[in-house]
Amino acid sequence: MTVTVDAQTELDRTRFFIDGEWVEPRGTDTHRAIEAATGEPLGTAAMGTDADVDAAVGAARNALDNGPWGDTTPAERAEVMRRFAERLAARGESTARLVSRENGMPITLSNPFNGAAPAGLLQMYADLITTTALEEVRPSQMGSTIVRREPVGVVGGITPWNYPQVLAMMKIAPAMAAGCTVVLKPSPETALDSYVMGDAASEAGVPPGVLNIVLAGREAGSALVSHPGVDKIAFTGSTEAGRVIGAECGRLIRRVTLELGGKSAALFLDDGDVQTFMTGLAGTTFMNNSQTCTTQARILVARSRYEEVVEALAEYTRNLVVGDPLDERTQIGPMASERQLTRVLGYIDVGRDSGARLVSGGGRPKDLDRGWFVEPTVFADVDNSDRLAREEVFGPVLAVMPFDTDDQAVAIANDSNYGLGGSVFTADEERGIGIARRIRTGTIGVNYYALDLGAPFGGMKDSGLGRELGPEALNSYLEYKSIYASADRL
Known part of the structure; x- marks a missing residue:
C-alpha cells in the first residue's frame, strides 16, 4: 500500500544534501522564498558557496571512483531508481502543491509535471537501462573490436524555476541509469521543492554521493560549470546564460547539453x-x-x-x-x-x-x-x-x-x-x-x-544543443570506448 508523505513539514531549508546527508552550509547567505499568489514569505533556504559546490562535487566524484556506484550493474542501478521513484511518488501530491505555491503553476498542471512525472522518468530509465546493450563486439581487420558505452562521469545539473521537478529529473534519471553521479543546482526561485528529492533519495537508500543538491546563485553555479571534477553540464535556462555555459564548456572541452529559450x-x-x-x-x-x-x-x-x-x-x-x-x-x-x-x-x-x-x-x-x-x-x-x-x-x-x-x-x-x-x-x-x-x-x-x-526533446539554433528525454537522452550520459581484441571474441 502506498503511503502519502508530506513533501515538507517545515518550509525552511537551511542545509544541503551532500554525500547522502543533510549538512550545514559553508556560508551564511540565505534566500527568502515568496509565495507567487500572495507575495507573502513562504520559507527560507540557505544559499551555497563555491566551497559547498566543491564538497558536493567531491562526494559525487568519490561515489563514482571509490564508492559502490561506479561498480554497479544496470540491474542494480535500476533497483535503486525504482525505490527512489516510489518515495517520490508518495510525496507527489504535496510536492505539486509546494511548487504551485512557489512559482504559480496551476495545480492541474503541477500534479502531472511535478507530482507524477519525476517518478515516471525514474521508472522509464530504470526499464530502459536494463534492456540496453552497453557492449557489443564487431569484426575488424585485425580480429574484433569491443565497443563499450561507459558513464560520462560526474554531471552538473543546473535547472530553472518553471518546471523544477520534472526538468531536474530529465537530467537525474538518465544520468543515474547510465551510472553517473549528479550535483544538482536548482534555481533560488523554487528554492524549497528541490530538497524533496533529497528526502526521497535518503529514504530510498540511494548510495551517498550519487545525488547531491546545493541551492545557489550564479556565482556558485559558475563554480560548478568550471569545476575540474565535473565531466558534463546539463543546463536548462535562458539563451544568454546558455551561451556563457557553452563557451566555458568549450574552453574546458567538457560535454554539455543546453535546453534554452524559444519564440515558437x-x-x-x-x-x-x-x-x-x-x-x-x-x-x-x-x-x-x-x-x-x-x-x-x-x-x-x-x-x-x-x-x-x-x-x-x-x-x-x-x-x-x-x-x-x-x-x-x-x-x-x-x-x-x-x-x-x-x-x-x-x-x-x-x-x-x-x-x-x-x-x-x-x-x-x-x-x-x-x-x-x-x-x-x-x-x-x-x-x-x-x-x-x-x-x-x-x-x-x-x-x-x-x-x-x-x-x-x-x-x-x-x-x-x-x-x-x-x-x-x-x-x-x-x-x-x-x-x-x-x-x-x-x-x-x-x-x-x-x-x-519517450521522444527526444530539444532545440535548434539559439534554443540549444543536444536532446533530453527518450532513449536519446541516455546516450548523452555515456562515453564510447573501442577495445581492439582478437577474433576469438566474435
Whole structure:
C-alpha cells in the first residue's frame, strides 16, 4: 500500500544534501522564498558557496571512483531508481502543491509535471537501462573490436524555476541509469521543492554521493560549470546564460547539453478548425501561465481567416480563469516572481509602443490586489521584426500576424533566432506534416502540442544543443570506448 508523505513539514531549508546527508552550509547567505499568489514569505533556504559546490562535487566524484556506484550493474542501478521513484511518488501530491505555491503553476498542471512525472522518468530509465546493450563486439581487420558505452562521469545539473521537478529529473534519471553521479543546482526561485528529492533519495537508500543538491546563485553555479571534477553540464535556462555555459564548456572541452529559450510559432492554415485551435491553446501557448520555453506566442494566421481567429483569441483570453494556482478551476496563475511580472508588463508596453493592435488584456487583473498576476494579453497586426515577435517574453502575451501562402508562413516561422517548439493547425494532416517538416524547430505538433517523454526533446539554433528525454537522452550520459581484441571474441 502506498503511503502519502508530506513533501515538507517545515518550509525552511537551511542545509544541503551532500554525500547522502543533510549538512550545514559553508556560508551564511540565505534566500527568502515568496509565495507567487500572495507575495507573502513562504520559507527560507540557505544559499551555497563555491566551497559547498566543491564538497558536493567531491562526494559525487568519490561515489563514482571509490564508492559502490561506479561498480554497479544496470540491474542494480535500476533497483535503486525504482525505490527512489516510489518515495517520490508518495510525496507527489504535496510536492505539486509546494511548487504551485512557489512559482504559480496551476495545480492541474503541477500534479502531472511535478507530482507524477519525476517518478515516471525514474521508472522509464530504470526499464530502459536494463534492456540496453552497453557492449557489443564487431569484426575488424585485425580480429574484433569491443565497443563499450561507459558513464560520462560526474554531471552538473543546473535547472530553472518553471518546471523544477520534472526538468531536474530529465537530467537525474538518465544520468543515474547510465551510472553517473549528479550535483544538482536548482534555481533560488523554487528554492524549497528541490530538497524533496533529497528526502526521497535518503529514504530510498540511494548510495551517498550519487545525488547531491546545493541551492545557489550564479556565482556558485559558475563554480560548478568550471569545476575540474565535473565531466558534463546539463543546463536548462535562458539563451544568454546558455551561451556563457557553452563557451566555458568549450574552453574546458567538457560535454554539455543546453535546453534554452524559444519564440515558437503556431500556424493556423486557411482550412484550420477554430475550435481545435482554441482547445489546443492550453498546451501550445498558455501552459504554466506561458512560463514555458516551448510557448507558441507567435500566432501566424492565414489572411482569409485572420479577423475570425483574432476575435476568437480575444474572446478566449478574456474568459480564462486567472487566480489562485491551488484552485483546480484556475487556468492562469501568477507569474513566478515580482521580477518576472515586471518583465512581462514591460513587454506589454513594448507591444503598445510598437503600434500593434491591443485586442485583449494589457495589465493587472483588477480583482487580484496581491500576488504577481497579469492579464492574458493579445496583440494583433504585429510585424515579425518587432521585439514582441523576436524576444522571449515568458508570460501570457501573444503576437498575432497574418500570412498569405504556406510558403510565407514557413518563412515567417523560420525567421527567428530560436527553434524549440511549434504547431500547425489544418484539416489536412498530410499538409500539416509537410509544413512541419519544413520548419526549423526541435519539436512541433499537428493540431496539438504535447510533450512526449519517450521522444527526444530539444532545440535548434539559439534554443540549444543536444536532446533530453527518450532513449536519446541516455546516450548523452555515456562515453564510447573501442577495445581492439582478437577474433576469438566474435
